[in-house]
Amino acid sequence: MxxxxxxxxxxxxxPPESHILDSIEKVSKHFETKRDYIYEFCGMIQASKRWRVSRHLSVSLKIWKDQFIKDKPNRFDIADIIEKVFLKCTSDDEIDELRGGLLEALLIGIKGGGISSLxxxxxxxxxxxxxxxxxxxxxxxxxxxxxxxxxxxxxxxxxxxxxxxxxxxxxxxxxxxxxxxxxxxxxxxxxxxxxxxxxxxxxxxxxxxxxxxxxxxxxxxxxxxxxxxxxxxxxxxxxxxxxxx
Incomplete structure (x- = not known):
C-alpha cells in the first residue's frame, strides 16, 4: 500500500425524499446478503420506466409483484419494500429518481452493505x-x-x-x-x-x-x-x- x-x-x-431514502437503505441492506434474483430485480428497474402515477400504478405493481413472488416466499420482503415505496411516489419525477436510487442501492448492497455504513x-x-x-x-x-x-x-x-x-x-x-x-x-x-x-x-x-x-x-x-x-x-x-x- x-x-x-x-x-x-x-x-x-x-438527500432524496424520505420515502426514497428509506427504501435505498432497506434495499442496500437487503442485498448485502447474497440473493438469487438480481436479474429479476434489474428487470423490475427496467420495467418500471413505464410505471406512471397517472397510469394505474397500483395495477402495474400488483402484476409485477404477483409474478415476482410466485412460489418464491424468500422474495416477499423485498417485493413489499418495492411496492410500498412506488405507491408513495407523488409524481413521475419521483418514480424516475426512485428507479435510479434502487440501482444504486443494489450496487451498494452488493459491494458491502447499507448506506448507513458508508x-x-x-x-x-x-x-x-x-x-x-x-x-x-x-x-x-x-x-x-x-x-x-x-x-x-x-x-x-x-x-x-x-x-x-x-x-x-x-x-x-x-x-x-x-x-x-x-x-x-x-x-x-x-x-x-x-x-x-x-x-x-x-x-x-x-x-x-x-x-x-x-x-x-x-x-x-x-x-x-x-x-x-x-x-x-x-x-x-x-x-x-x-x-x-
Missing part, C-alpha cells in the same frame, strides 16, 4: 454514495469538481460527485449508475473523464464504471456513441450477478 496516495469521499448530493470524509471506511471525491498525493489533497466550459450538449453542466465510490488502499473504483444506458449524457462522461485525468495525474490506480440494469452490451453501445468505451468499464446485469457471487 502506498500511504502517500489516498482517496476519500464526502457525501454532497442532496463513510464521510472523517471516516476510516473508504466508501461513498453521492459523494465528492478527494484525492491525496504527496501530502496534497484536492476535491474533484468538473466545471463545464465547452457546452457540448444541453445535457452538460458542472458535476462534483460520483454515485458510488470505494478505495481499498491501492485502487479506486468509481461508479455512475443509470436506470437506462440512454440516460448516460455529456455531463456524466465529461465529469468521469475529468476525474480520470486527475487520477492519472497523481498516478492513483483506478477503474471507472458505468452501471445499468440492462445488458452490458447496451452500456457498451452507449459508451461507444461518446467515444468513451476504451476509458470506462461498462457494467450490466450480468456483471452485477457475478459481483454478488
Amino acid at each position: 502506498d500511504n502517500t496516495k489516498e482517496v476519500k469521499f464526502k457525501r454532497k448530493d442532496y 463513510n464521510d470524509y472523517q471516516s476510516d471506511l473508504n466508501r461513498g454514495w453521492g459523494a465528492k471525491v478527494y484525492l491525496k498525493a504527496d501530502n496534497h489533497t484536492k476535491g474533484i469538481y468538473y466545471e463545464c466550459t465547452k457546452n457540448k450538449s444541453s445535457s452538460c453542466g458542472n458535476r462534483s460527485t460520483v454515485d458510488y465510490g470505494e478505495w481499498d488502499g491501492n485502487t479506486g473504483n468509481f461508479y455512475e449508475c443509470k436506470a437506462s444506458p440512454k440516460n448516460i449524457g455529456c455531463k456524466e462522461i465529461m465529469y468521469m473523464d475529468f476525474l480520470k485525468s486527475e487520477l492519472d495525474k497523481r498516478d492513483i490506480a483506478h477503474k471507472i464504471h458505468f452501471v445499468s440494469p440492462e445488458a452490458k452490451f447496451n452500456v457498451e453501445l452507449k459508451l461507444d456513441e461518446w467515444g468513451a468505451h476504451s476509458s470506462f468499464i461498462p457494467v450490466g446485469y450480468e456483471d452485477l450477478i457475478r459481483m454478488a457471487n
Whole structure:
C-alpha cells in the first residue's frame, strides 16, 4: 500500500425524499446478503420506466409483484419494500429518481452493505454514495469538481460527485449508475473523464464504471456513441450477478 496516495469521499448530493431514502437503505441492506434474483430485480428497474402515477400504478405493481413472488416466499420482503415505496411516489419525477436510487442501492448492497455504513470524509471506511471525491498525493489533497466550459450538449453542466465510490488502499473504483444506458449524457462522461485525468495525474490506480440494469452490451453501445468505451468499464446485469457471487 502506498500511504502517500489516498482517496476519500464526502457525501454532497442532496438527500432524496424520505420515502426514497428509506427504501435505498432497506434495499442496500437487503442485498448485502447474497440473493438469487438480481436479474429479476434489474428487470423490475427496467420495467418500471413505464410505471406512471397517472397510469394505474397500483395495477402495474400488483402484476409485477404477483409474478415476482410466485412460489418464491424468500422474495416477499423485498417485493413489499418495492411496492410500498412506488405507491408513495407523488409524481413521475419521483418514480424516475426512485428507479435510479434502487440501482444504486443494489450496487451498494452488493459491494458491502447499507448506506448507513458508508463513510464521510472523517471516516476510516473508504466508501461513498453521492459523494465528492478527494484525492491525496504527496501530502496534497484536492476535491474533484468538473466545471463545464465547452457546452457540448444541453445535457452538460458542472458535476462534483460520483454515485458510488470505494478505495481499498491501492485502487479506486468509481461508479455512475443509470436506470437506462440512454440516460448516460455529456455531463456524466465529461465529469468521469475529468476525474480520470486527475487520477492519472497523481498516478492513483483506478477503474471507472458505468452501471445499468440492462445488458452490458447496451452500456457498451452507449459508451461507444461518446467515444468513451476504451476509458470506462461498462457494467450490466450480468456483471452485477457475478459481483454478488
